[in-house]
Amino acid sequence: MNALRRLATLLYGADPGLRRMLHYWAATCILYVICIGLLMLQVEQGLSDPDAAHGLVAFGACGAFAFYVLIRANAVFKLASDQLAVSQAAFSLICAVWAYTISGPLRAAMLTMAVVVIVFCMFALRPRQTLMLSAAAIVGMGVTMWWLQAHDPVRFPPATEFLTFGYLAGALVSTALLSGEMSKLRARTKRQKAELSDALETIKVLATVDELTSLINRRHMNQVLETEERRHAPGAEACIALIDIDFFKQVNDRYGHATGDAVLRCFSAAARASLRANDVLARWGGEEFLLMLPDAPVEDARAVLERMAERVAAMVVPGLDDGQRISFSAGLARRRSGESFADAINRADKALYQAKEAGRDRIVLAEAEVP
Numbered sequence: 001m002n003a004l005r006r007l008a009t010l011l012y013g014a015d016p017g018l019r020r021m022l023h024y025w026a027a028t029c030i031l032y033v034i035c036i037g038l039l040m041l042q043v044e045q046g047l048s049d050p051d052a053a054h055g056l057v058a059f060g061a062c063g064a065f066a067f068y069v070l071i072r073a074n075a076v077f078k079l080a081s082d083q084l085a086v087s088q089a090a091f092s093l094i095c096a097v098w099a100y101t102i103s104g105p106l107r108a109a110m111l112t113m114a115v116v117v118i119v120f121c122m123f124a125l126r127p128r129q130t131l132m133l134s135a136a137a138i139v140g141m142g143v144t145m146w147w148l149q150a151h152d153p154v155r156f157p158p159a160t161e162f163l164t165f166g167y168l169a170g171a172l173v174s175t176a177l178l179s180g181e182m183s184k185l186r187a188r189t190k191r192q193k194a195e196l197s198d199a200l201e202t203i204k205v206l207a208t209v210d211e212l213t214s215l216i217n218r219r220h221m222n223q224v225l226e227t228e229e230r231r232h233a234p235g236a237e238a239c240i241a242l243i244d245i246d247f248f249k250q251v252n253d254r255y256g257h258a259t260g261d262a263v264l265r266c267f268s269a270a271a272r273a274s275l276r277a278n279d280v281l282a283r284w285g286g287e288e289f290l291l292m293l294p295d296a297p298v299e300d301a302r303a304v305l306e307r308m309a310e311r312v313a314a315m316v317v318p319g320l321d322d323g324q325r326i327s328f329s330a331g332l333a334r335r336r337s338g339e340s341f342a343d344a345i346n347r348a349d350k351a352l353y354q355a356k357e358a359g360r361d362r363i364v365l366a367e368a369e370v371p
Ligand SMILES: Nc1nc2c(ncn2[C@@H]2O[C@H](COP(=O)(O)OP(=O)(O)OP(=O)(O)O)[C@@H](O)[C@H]2O)c(=O)[nH]1
Pocket: 212, 244, 245, 246, 247, 248, 249, 250, 252, 256, 257, 258, 259, 260, 261, 264, 285, 286, 287, 356, 360
């Protein structure tokens, strides 16, 4: 299985775009092989000239190999994928015209291949390119048929050639139009898929991030805590801190709601700048924040909060009077072994209440942590 996968990577490469192009190439090759098989049967039945048939087989095989090299080494040639597709389709049409000239009474059947080539185009070409290619096929086939009936009217009766050309032109034009519609449909589906995935990304952000502070919101923090609870290795310490800005109502009342919002934004930025790499800070509600410090002994957690208090005290908030200092109170709890985060948050909440009661602008350890 592994060897097969390695062989596929060797042949197809690892790049998804390259793989897609080579898959189309492989599908074309299967078609070539079927056509070669049928051509050989024609030769066996005496319906086609063997030399001419072998010439066409050699031409088809060389072309298929050349296209493989061209696609595989496209990192060097840097051809656009539609340029490659147009050249491949043009090559296949030349093969179909050639097959027509050497196929004796079965020649009309060869024209179905030209139609198949145009159908293939819907996967790789724009509608206009497909139409141009069909027009080129009609002109190429028309000139060939005219030349054949003019030079060998016994094998290529003019009336038969004329009618065959009419059928072919009709089939090619309608197939080109239909495959053009299909490519438009594919392009629309692709665009809608991209729009949907953008919208999904926006929804994800809206569902997890607080719009005002750009911190994660309470819902997402609960998910983070759940994950951390499951990951929590026995003995590893995690701390929880509930942080509440002091006298925030007074800020709102004195400076207005917009300045209150600015305080929340500046506080969040200052608080975030004080964290260690793995600490997670969330807006828990209003002017309250929850900080989770994984793998942190309580002394380290306290140090983070003190650093945060210094930064918050030093921050300059647009709209606030000079000298108006912002502070916060925090309740800090170490999550006990086997304890749920919900219980640890409850203990942190009680400690926060004590911090407020004791005069604010301080960090209070939850009861069990007080030495
Ligand atoms: N500007 C603004 N204010 C908010 C927001 N969310 C909550 N608030 C206000 O925050 C204030 C919280 O007031 P309180 O709960 O009394 O707390 P406090 O004034 O900070 O007092 P202590 O916490 O006891 O220090 C209320 O006036 C809310 O309206 C918000 O997103 N923006």
